[in-house]
Amino acid sequence: MVNLEFMNVTPTNHDEVVPVLEPYVDGILSIRSEQAQAQSVDNDNYYNDGFADAEEPPLLEELGVDVDKICARLLRSLDPTGKREAILADFDPVGPVAVYVAYTALVFVARGKFVFGHVYGLSVLTALGVYGLLWALTGSSRVTVTAVFTVLGYSFAPSVLVALAAVFVRLDNVFGALVVLAAVLWSGSNASAEFVATYGNVDQKHLITYPCAVAYCLHLLLVLF
Incomplete structure (x- = not known):
């Protein structure tokens, strides 16, 4: 029979965990920040294209009819x-x-x-x-x-x-x-x-x-x- 012994790995000193987790947290936040910026750029391009279409001159004006x-x-x-x-x-x-x-x-x-x-x-x-x-x-x-x-x-x-x-x-x-x-x-x-x-x-x-x-x-x- 194999005896499984569970060890308590919860550190008693929180200062020892923060340096280990900081690179991962920073990486996740940076990825999310880049995704948010890309989404913002796409939204700006979408709205700019919509306003550009709305600002196009009427058909009669394009045909030279005043x-x-x-x-x-x-x-x-x-x-x-x-x-x-x-x-x-x-x-x-x-x-x-x-x-x-x-x-x-x-x-x-x-x-x-x-x-x-x-x-x-x-x-x-x-x-x-x-x-x-x-x-x-x-x-x-x-x-x-x-x-x-x-x-x-x-x-x-x-x-x-x-x-x-x-x-x-x-x-x-x-x-x-x-x-x-x-x-x-x-x-x-x-x-x-x-x-x-x-x-x-x-x-x-x-x-x-x-x-x-x-x-x-x-x-x-x-x-x-």
């Missing part, structure tokens, strides 16, 4: 007594296309006709014609098709109001003809004033107004007939 500027130009084109400003290097096709889309949508609701192809095609042909006229009158290299298309598109905004009125009121009468005539003169005057402010050819204002008014008249005939 909604506030478009609304300001539309309001200016609806003000027949407003002052015009030269915006040579600041043209955009988004606003004019939105105006034409709104017009064709209202014509579809009022008359049941889908005329976007006619409206857009006529607007492009008008822009090319007015571009040639302005280039012949001014001889300036600053005249571009994009600039002319933008000015004509924004100046078309009063015609959108006529299409909106056609949704609620019948305009295929004398009253409607007078409303269309007023809108044509309004839009043509806006376009010519914008071109004059941009290119400085004040003497040819009425000459520029005529082709613009004719183009707007052709657009608005879709509301009457």
